[in-house]
Amino acid sequence: MHGQTLMVASPFSIASIVVSMTIAAVGSGVMFAYVPFMLTHSATPWAAGAAVTAVAFGGLVGCVVGGPLIKRVGHARLFACSMAMVVIAAVLIAADLPAYVWILARGLYGAAANVNFIIAQSWLNHAASNAWRGKAMSFFYMAYVLGLGCGAWLFGRIPTDGNMAPLAVIFFTALAILPIGLTRLPNPPPPASVSVNIPMAWRISPVGLVGVLASGGLSMVVQGFTPIYAATSQVSQGDVALLMFVMQTGLLFVQYPLGVLSDRIDRRFVLLITCGLIVAAGFAALFVSFATIVVLMIVFLVFGGSVETVYSVANAHANDRADPGDFVPLSSTLLVAWSTAATIVPLGVTLLTPVFGQHTFIYAVMLVAVAYAIYILWRLTERKAVPTDERENIGIRSAQVPNATVLTDPDTGKPQ
Template identity: 65%
Template sequence: MSVIQEPGPRAASPFSIAAIILSMTILALGNGIIFTYVPYTLARSPDTQWAAGLSIAAVAFGGLVGSVIAGPLIRRAGHARLFAVSFALVIISEAVIAMGVSPWAWIFARGLFGAAGNMNFIITQSWINHAASNDWRGKAMSFFYMTYVIGLGLGALLLGRLPEAGNIAPVVAIVFCSLAILPVSLTRLPIPPAPASVRIDLPLAWRNSPVAFVGIIAAGGLSTSVQSFTPIYAAMNGVSQDTIATLMFVMALGLLFVQYPLGALSDRIDRRIVLVLTCAIIATAGSIALGVSFSSFVLLMIVFSVLAGSAESVYSIASAHANDRADPSYFVPLASTLLIAWSISATCVPLAISALTPVFGPKTFLFSAIAVAVCYAAFTLLRLRERPQVPPEDRESFEIKSAQVPDAAALTQPGAGTPAENP
């Protein structure tokens, strides 16, 4: 492929990263189909409902594995080759799903996808960081997050136009993944240095900001609870594939339109206060969702859109708060730790929800989201009394992020050594 070349000077043109963002957006269309298709299909049958939640946990666990092994594999094979390998693994995972409903095979396929997907994201962010100049790198990363999330929503919407019977949905996802390889393969991109290794330092993450650390953990549970269990909830209520596809698309738009004003507000006042406000919105929207049926679909779409957007906002605002508090020398181990903490939470919470759903019913994920939001808000209020806010001049500007796209920006820097002591 023409993309394989020796490391060169960093490009300064936005066109140098357009190909990889286009590739990931096309991939998101296929991912949006599968993200909705798998839990929805498994939840429709009483014989396979037990596997729906496990398939969600498998994605997060696979992502955890992918985050750990991405750095060593990139150093061994290079960005371009591993990028192609990760796409091949995504295609294999979708091919397994296309072979027919087999719960354990699908759980394995989703785990494989999680690992390949996180490697995709780490390589993508590495390329963007390397190719973009300082004055527009943040805008480029935000644009990447936005296009990917919109792609997920459009993919979910497309699922509603595909037949429920047969394997057309995963086959279409395979086609999108195959097409997504082409833009990068046909474009010359500078190859960045190998990324930093994943280094876990839980005490560091806690000392830097308990609110940010616990917030990332809470975000892992909130994101998986709301985004991944909504198709299961719909299937258990006998909702059609077309209806749930529309709902998932509207929820994707909520990730952008709810997150931006909350993020902008967090640039003006103490981010912790905004996090408390965000948790209040989650608890309120979740409580309303408990009483809204699918017969009131317009109201349901609005409520779930706000719920999804506010849940994602916890992740992005907590990430910004962590960066506000961090000394630059600690950035890489802090980012590694937060990435792993999010992945562990995103694995364990779906398992807990799956275990409790037979007891509390299909609305268990809503109870979980409300409980996490209330507990995190209470914790943040306690911390407000113990530590002053970061002065506005010392804060980083808020950037739109999605908990569905692992934030591995620090890991995409060249390998780092031991950080200096924080003064």
Template identity: 70%
Template sequence: MDVAEASYRSPSSLLSIASIVVSMTAVAIGNGMMLAYVPFVLTRSEAPDWVPGAAVTAIAFGGLVGCVIAGPLIRRVGHARAFSCSMALVILAALLISLGVHPLLWVFARCLYGAAGNTNFIISQSWLNHASENHWRGKAMALFYMAYVIGLGAGAWLFGQIPAEGNLAPIITIFFTTIAILPIGLTRLPTPPAPAKVSIDIPMAWRNSPVAFVGILAAGGLSMVVQGFTPIYAAANDVSQKDVAALMFVMQFGLMFIQYPMGALSDRIDRRVVLIATCALIVAAGLAALSVSFANLILLMLVFALFAGAVETVYSIANAHANDRADPSDFVPLASTMLVAWSTSATIVPMLVTMLTPVLGQRTFIYAAMAVALLYAAFVFFRLGSRERVPPQLCESFELKSAQVPNAGALIKIETQAEQVSAGTRL
């Protein structure tokens, strides 16, 4: 066994993956800033009314493109170089936005960011999965998700501390993205072997669990409309820049107070029942968002934190429900299929909201989220009696996940088995 192989198989610890977590947290700060900055500026500009919504849709469509290009890119140049390439695309997207308000150029830039963003998730999560050991992999993933979500919130808060006029926000985004390249460039963490071909198997995902598959579809649309259209809604109602930033900051922490207790409950009772309850919570939060005025901004922030937390919970519980019923040999194609399903829905639903907003008004995204939640709850209720619940002892433990960080960790299968065989023949 050569030195590289020996180092690759050396014992690892939670500290060893710090470079990946730090890099993606820096990326998240820039992303959180742009998630607040772009819709705020577009809504206050002279751009046509459809442009802010189109920018949200463009992110999801770019993410779908990222699902397609990530695997071939990593196979060609490896994880570390592919990460640098995706960071370069994020920087390029921010640079285009820094040139001034050019609506079509900004929509293209957000599409470019979406492609780079999903590529980042695929690279970082597959690298984390490969670098971590079984007994602490769950902790590693929880640390990754929490750090990324906190980074999003920090970026949104930072947006409230700088002037919206000019190009300081995209410049700061470029700064944090550039910083993100350094830990990966300097890491001693071994690069995983080249991944195998991505496989998409929709019939398998449906056979495994229709409730989980439709749940991921629902979560894609829910996440993008709630996270993407909330700052547009606030800016259109003359909410100040600092208050929009505070709203986006508070929303990122809704998942901690909603997702964890609902997830823990789903480990004890049928996850499908918890999914129905979560959909009811989304509808209740939507009704509250419609009734609470911007004059009571603190209460409205709490309502939207509840709204966002419930939306994130649909994704995480549906993902856990899928894994409960999956054969281990299906984990890779299942993760691949679920990510593509999420990205597809995250593109289509915001597109429909963008088309309907001129007719139904700025609250269209709230009605859309409630409609998706009601339709999904009805579907789960219909399926409730069709299959027995998986016994608790056979269920995977619930893990905190964010719909803003799609489960891309197993999207690309790492061919370690063949490498271990070849290494064994050289010993």
């Protein structure tokens, strides 16, 4: 198996995986904009928030069952099956059924999407060589998130008075099966089991564990409720689509420079800066109206990019402090922690929005950021920083693509 892997261990060899997931992301981006836009304008507007919670809960289920399913049928077969689940979810939405069916469909998508992430990251981690694995993973995250943005932009050009948007999702999902279905890459070994060990993760890095928990709620709330907020404010379909596209570029303009900074100074200081940016962007979002849409897009670019940064820096901070033998259970725990928070926080926002209004998700994000910043300040007095020469470069990671790579490194168990 190792000899076979070496034969294909070139940057070009992983192109099929990256292309497949990027094409799938375009379809996902269309649906992430389409579903909240349509449900907000329906007779059951509450269903838009419930659909966000359903996606996150489905993701939690997916990260638990993904490993056992891969062991049972293998990476390639399960990838085709999970893509089929995405198609089924899109068909249920295209059929114009009651709102509860849309919510069920989004839960099905969430489970399939997390299984796809585990498969893709597992394959990339196994096929890439040590010399360029970090760059490959960063490129994968960037391509996927920009694919989501392109899908949102495409939504702005699709009529909503029929089922063209779900049909576009079906088209892109089916297209995404082809590159990875035709790949000559060997199947990697089955991933390690998802084992949750909260006490161990807390011992290694309280700031890292709490940060990943925070980022799960932050990411799902910002990405899920922003299009609902825009649609509720009677923003045009085109502007909703453009807003969602611009938000994804925060990965480049906010996360990347802050990630580089975190490689040079105590990552906790960078997390404090990031929390400050989230609060500042939240205040701006409360007072900048959609009448000045360009300014609001810049605000949400910072908003989304800062949330992405919390995940990447907190995840790296936890790995900095872990021993090699703890990498697999730590990664499993962080993956489940992210998915759990991504389910609970949007549910709370959905329940509280009728009481506090359409700005509830912004209040929630600011509250989480302030609470996390206060906790970091306390931890700074309790523990010294990890020396910079003992850390790996952070690279680009997305809170929308939970990190499952460490679950699948059978040789070293080390994060890449």
